[in-house]
Amino acid sequence: MLEKLLTAQKRYYVWLLFLLCVITGCGLVYLQQLREGLTVTGMNRDVSWGLYISQFTYFVGVAASAVMLVLPAYFHHYKQFKRMIIFGEFMAVAAVIMCALFIVVDLGQPQRMLNVMLHPTPNSVMFYDMLVLIGYLGLNIVIGWTTLEAERLDTDPPKWVNPLIYISIIWAFSIHTVTAFLYAGIPGRHYWLTAIMAARFLSSAFCSGPSILLLLLLIVRRLTSFEPGGEAVKTLTTIIVYAMCVNVFFYLLEIFTVFYSQIPVHEEPILFLFAGHDGQLSWVSYWMWVAVGMAFLSLILLIPPQWRTNPTLLPVALVMLVAATWIDKGLGLLIGGFTPNMFETVTPYMPTGREIAVALGVYAVGALVLSLLWKIALSVKKDVNAFSD
């Protein structure tokens, strides 16, 4: 099926070339980081994880979200999802690759990373995180490729792939649960030490991932006239609304426990995120309030059915939802976990330009993988007349 990549419009190759240029440019910044060390980032002794690990966390969620298509399609035989399921699976592949890269760029000694396998350590959550992510990557590549091949040949997928699909559904929940356990089991990090962390991760993933998928499919529809299916879009939007409601609800549960108990160490990270320190708003506070605004605005636009089916309002609402969840998980989670620090003082963290450049490079790799895989899928769908109703 790889030959499908050879027959595309010129603008597709221009897009690939653009991504390659971004990857090269950002790759040079990464080389500089390799040479000078992680000193080029804004991380420090007290805030020892930053943008890289938070992006890793966010994209584990994006990867896991493919299950919101796979589960209805295979457990409930919801046929309308069948046409776009491959795009969810391939997006998961791109997202897991991004996760792996975000971990690699965060390592101080990346050439030693195989030590995690050479010295397997069952008491470390990171060991399991590596296992579940590699497994999930393999599952989605095998399932996606096999089912697409079957579609191309106009046959049913081979029987052996069905158990893999059922495993992948459970597996999707496991990857984000294990990622939450990286945080939720650490004594002394009060913002993270909460049993609802994994549930929050999953709910945030199940609204943000499908939103990103839907936004990308809307772009694809405009570019290629591929039609994801009106009914499918409607159902997926409903799933997004429920997941976002649950996500906001879970965050409010956290707020209640923290502020009704009035235990200072639990209050402080949230107060810092939203109100800053010593009467001074932190830069992240502005972002957090924007996230709050966008979260509620997106819900206002998505909950009434007549608005969420409106073709102009839907993308606007989805963009706001993605921005809100990204700020919560991609900025607030890490900064809140490390602020105040272990001495109950505040050490500021802000990603540096070079740190952001390296992260953009990883984004570009994800976009490249996604563009290649989706192009193959789109070509196959076009060939077998599964492009529109």
Next chain:
Amino acid sequence: MNKSRRSFLKTAGISAFALSSGIAEPANEAYAKLAPGRYTRGETALTAKRWAMVVLTREFKTPQDYEPLIKACHSAHNVPDIAGRQNIKWLWLDAYAHVFPDDMNSHLDEYTRAASYPLLCNHCSNPPCVRVCPTQATYKMEDGIVAMDYHRCIGCRFCMAGCPYGARSFNFMDPRPHLANPAPNPTFPTRMSGVVEKCTFCAERLAVGRFPACVEASDGRLLFGDLENPSSDVRKALANNYSIRRKPSIGTQPGVYYII
């Protein structure tokens, strides 16, 4: 072909010479000691079931009283002097409110509040850093010391997120340009960029029969001994004084005690 044969013979010849002349002896010895199951302590080594430290804080009148201890530690372990927040600290000072935030009250006596307290790795009995490390680069020794293998560490910094005491430092940059040249202590390894490090309770000194550098420099104001031995200095001091530890509620069981 010819060249590789020649270089093989050369290497073989040098190896044979080294083995027969005893040059390779130290290397063989190091290997024997590190090999699993064949490790034996040297005859002069200080041993304990569980090493612990007691800080007699009232014996230190000013922050300057701690300076020789910090200097001894940092030069014994080639700890670089790096400005800013990407610095390396093995032994350092902070105020009561930051060292014992759980114990703080607004009416604490002025002396206790204003004093400086030394901070270092607590060598916990139940160390979260060891629990989270994905490569066992940080591990607990049988005598209670939480040790680090700088050559196995991948620099993921999970241990820094895990440590509730902020005891760990990451080499954000190559530390060697920030050391005196030659390095203060040629018998202790310098580190490279991208690995985590921290206080080792001077395991390398205990192995040759010497107390930790800070203890030696403290004129008896830091006590160091076996917590499992009722007649040790640390046990006697703890039996006769009121002592506290940092963040006791999270169950890590620190091995550093403070007599306030």
